[in-house]
Amino acid sequence: MIDKEEETHNTRDVVFQVRDLTKIYKMGEVEVHALRGADLELYSGEIVVFLGPSGSGKSTLLNILGGLDTATSGSVSYRGKDLTNASEQELTEYRRYHVGFVFQFYNLIPSLTARENVEVVTEIAENPMVPEDALAIVGLTERLDHFPAQLSGGEQQRVAIARAISKNPEVLLCDEPTGALDSKTGIVVLEALERINRELGTATAIITHNADIAGMADRVIYLSNGIISEVKTNTVKKAPGELKW
Amino acid sequence: MKGQVFAITLVVMSGVATFIMFISTMDSLNLTRNTFYRDYGFADVFVNLKRAPESLKEKLKNVPGVNQVETRVSAYVKLDIGGFNEPVTARILSIPDDGKPLLNRLYIRKGRLADPAKDNEVVINENFAMAHGFGPGDQFAAVINGKWKKLTITGIALSPEFVLLMRPDAISPDFKRFGILWMGRKALSKSYNMDGAFNDVVLTLYPDAKLSDVLAELDNIVERYGGFGAYGRKDQISHRMLNEEFRQLQKSSKIFPTIFICVAAFLLNVVMSRTINTQREQIAALKAFGYNNTDVGIHYAKLVILILFAGLVLGIAGGIWFGKMLGAIYMEVYRFPYLIYILHNWVIIAAILISIASALAGTLHSLWRAARQQPAEAMRPEPPARYRVTLIEKIGIGRWLTQPSRIILRNIERKPVRTFLSILGIAAACATMISSGFFKDSVAYMINVQFILSQKEDMTVSFAEPTSRRAIYELKGLEGVNSAEPFRTVPARFRFGHRSYKTAINGIEPDSRLHLLLDNDFKPLSLPPSGIVLTDYLGKMLGVKAGDMLTVEVLEGSKPVREILVSALVKQYLGVTGYMDIKALNRIMGEGSAISGAYLATDSMFREKLYQRFVKMARVSGTVVRGDEIRNFNEIQARAMLFFTFIATLMACFISFGVVYNSARIALSERSRELSSLRVLGYTRGEISYILLGELGLLTLIAIPFGFIIGYWLCGYIAQALASDLFRVPLIIELKTYSLSAAVIFVSAAVSSLIVRHKLDHLDLVEVLKTRE
Secondary structure, three states, X not given: OHHHHHHHHHOOOEEEEEEEEEEEEEEOOEEEEEEEEEEEEEEOOOEEEEEOOOOOOHHHHHHHHOOOOOOOEEEEEEOOEEOOOOOXXXXXXXXXXXXXXXXXXXXXXXXXXXXXXXXXXXXXXXXXXXXXXXXXXXXXXXXXOOOHHHOOHHHHHHHHHHHHHOOOOOEEEEEOOOOOOOHHHHHHHHHHHHHHHHHHOOEEEEEEOOHHHHHHOOEEEEEEOOEEEEEEEOOOOOOHHHOOO | OHHHHHHHHHHHHHHHHHHHHHHHHHHHHHHHHHHXXXXXXXXXXXXXXXXXXOOHHHHHHOOOOEEEEEEEOEEEEEEEOOOOOOOEEEEEEEEOOOOOOOOOOOEEEEEOOOXXXXXXXXXXXXXXXXXXXXXXXXXXXXXXXXXXXXXXXXXXXXXXXXXXXXXXXXXXXXXXXEEEEEEEHHHHHHHOOOOOEEEEEEEEEOOOOOHHHHHHHHHHHHHHHOOOOOEEHHHOHHHHHHHHHHHHHHHHHHHHHHHHHHHHHHHHHHHHHHHHHHOHHHHHHHHHOOOOHHHHHHHHHHHHHXXXXXXXXXXXXXXXXXXXXXXXXHHHHOOOOOOOOOOOHHHHHHHHHHHHHHHHHHHHHHHHHHHHOOHHHHHOOOOOOOOOOOHHHHOOHHHHOOHHHHHHHHHHHHOHHHHHHHHHHHHHHHHHHHHHHHHHHHHHHHHHHHHHHHEOOOEEEEEEEEEEOOHHHHHHOOOOEEEEEEEEEEEEEEEEOOEEEEEEEEEEOOOOOOEOEEOOOOOEEOOOOOOEEEEHHHHHHHOOOOOOEEEEEEOOOOOXXXXXXXXXXXXXXXXXXXXXXHHHHHHHHOOOOEEXXXXXXXXXXXXXXXXXXXXXXXXXXXXXEHHHHHHHHHHHHHHHHHHHHHHHHHHHHHHHHHHHHHHHHHHHHHHHHHHHHHHHOOOOHHHHHHHHHHHHHHHHHHHHHHHHHHHHHHHXXXXXXXXXXXXXXXXXXXXXXXXXXXXXXXXHHHHHHHHHHHHHOOOOHHHHHHOOO
16 A cells, blocks of 8 residues: 555655644744644645644645745755745745635635636736636636625635636645535535646645545645644545535 | 824824914914003004194093093104115104103113103114114114214113014015114204104003094094094004914914814724724623623723824924924014913813814714624624725726726725825825915015016105105216106095095006006006006905095195096005006195105116215105015015924825825725735735735825815915905915925825835735634
8 A cells, every 4th residue: 555655656746845844933922833843745636635623733834835934944845946945035926826825714805806806816927827717617607797795605715716726826725715614615615626636637735624525635644733643545535525514 | 003193193293283383372472462562551543743732732632532642753764874785764753851651661671761862862673773783882873854963872672562663665574774763852853843842642542432533533633733644553563463463373273273183083083993893893792791882982982082192292292382483483573572472271171172072073983883783793703895896997997907906996996985085184285285385486476576577666765755856857867877757655545435444645657667557467557647546455445446436535735635536456465555647646736746756777886875875865764675675575584484384394294194104004904914815826015015005106196186276275265364455465376386295295105105015014924814804
């Protein structure tokens, strides 16, 4: 089993390589060790679910992978390029051209319509999709000119996904994408993510504390207390429609 | 909220400081004046006449309503001051031989009174002494009734009669070229052959006396002694100018503080709305614990008052400081022995109450909204804001806009009231700047019209007595005189319907080339052979139009009364006068071809020589040089102007900083999540700054033309409010003033933006993503 895993990975490109990653926050006078030496790789085209309770360090890990935060020690490289010592400007550029983000609370711009929210990204990307196509992938062709206030939570999250993929990113980072949604709507959102991974081959990292979502992943990485406690490879992936919680 | 409280503090401080500055200066000057008037016996009524026997005094005393009477001898003299080669004139007044005037008593600053018997000793007024650096013991010469005489200064004095000293017909006080001399009655009478006689009376009235009746009776009595018309305090030049000054201070004390208080109320409204919005949950919690709406309301009202507190304290302190500074500036021109600075308690209380009331009024709406919320509702996060596609995008330019530009437009449109008020606030700052530049522009314009287009003479020579026209030839013959034109001036009262006004008729040559009358388009207007032409403002005061018949009562000579056709009204910014063809005026006076003086065009090389000549010419009572007059006017104006421009600029900066900075901070707090999201999506700092600061830039850009319009309107209001028979301020605002105002607003907006930009650069991306609005 281990051999097979090694073999599969060796044939694929490494997107992220993380070594001995440590992050210490200073909260007032208390030091919080969010990450205590994490090691991992992320390969192109796979769906990875990071599973762990709150405070386990999964969001910190995702933020560092996404260039939103910097590590206290250790290293992160993206496609062989070191992110650990990247400047503010380099990180901005990295986020701009290579990473797509999906957040728990969607983070749409309330003053822009669904289409315009996608255009926010396509306007500055190097090799973007047509915004309408991105919205079609998440099934929102009918809602192009609606403002966030006119969309349901699930629809808003799908706009956020369309926005994230519209730059044709190498990797999609999703922080609790279904956290604010009911299960039915959550599944629709996960279906969109799965479809994108399948059709576009975008490496997708999903953070969640919902263990049921792990079923749709290629690999599941368990975090607790700032370290990676277990990595599990799913031999059979479930379709999001089969998930239940 | 620290920065915002600071910005509001600045605006509240400005409002309170200007309010206190204007009111305390006005009160202080008023109190000082009243105290000085009371302690030094300022007269109520003034009468000039040709000559009357001292025995007439008893008759004047018996006029019903008259309390005290003092007779004096008064004359205009030419001075010859060593080392100062410009014409100087003075009014010389007698002081009783016992040295103690009953009325208009002197405050002796230095030295002593003149010996009543000595005709070479004088006391001089303080401004004049300071302008020439004179002290007791110094000497200068005067031509007294044609005789050149060396005078010794025995004392420097102030008088309630000359708090503001201005030569009749002058455009502004000129302390170098006009002074007051006091000499003992005995000595002065001898020089003017006034032994046992007088030509000037001052009186006080009983409180219940009716001024108009007393004036009529006095005119009646002195008529056959050559009376020039009695007048009350309100027409006495020094008193008048002070009153005008009080009126201006009073207007200013209303206009400027109002602007500040309104801006402060608006800023508080914005800040409090935001604060209350972010504290919805706390409010709900308080209410869930059983606090009622009043408790919640009082809590926030306390916060408002706390925010106001620093502004009030600083404003009161600043107001006192500025008030004293402004008082000192006034004291340079208005001479009181002392300035009693007073700040009534009610002014402070009013400032506090007005600020608190308007601040609370500004925050009432948000307080009410907070209080009205049901606890359960308040605990839920606010629903996402609703936006629309803006009108501006719909009309077609939408396609060309980037998403950040769209965000700007839609944010502006979503809060139309706040946007409008922000624009109004910045516009008010711009208007304040314009109003300070306006004075400079309009005064320059006024001077230009008055002295470049209209009164082109560079020297005016006045004769002591009406003189034969032949004197013109003598003047023309002097070396350095290029041309000379005669004028005849007589005091007169104009009546139309129930309105009347006392001024003078100026008879000039109908085809004068030195002294032009201008129509509304500033085109020269030729005088008709008969009929009278009035200053436009005089026409307005009397309700007279061209074509009306005006009753003219001449107050000199045989005092003829005539009905004269008003043939035109002329544009004039300084003073009000009637103009006639000199020959027509001579005819009315029945005096042949008499003249009162001449306008001269001279060669500057010979000017000094000419002054010397005129000092020695017995019949010349005074000489005025136009250039000196304008220069002096500018000097006097400049100092006060500098102070007001400084204050106005400071205040305008505070307002625009307050408004722009606050808008930016509120926008930042409302949109930090949105802006962080964009940063996460890969937008650079510059790109997100554009969204926030672009909005402010756009508001500023829109506000500036509004500011120009409001500024123009404000200046128009000020011009109208200040208009009086002494002067009218033309509504002239130069391009320079507009551009300077715009520049000041842009700079202060830019500085505010930079401060906010600094905050923007330190947005904590991770923090913002975790929280839900």
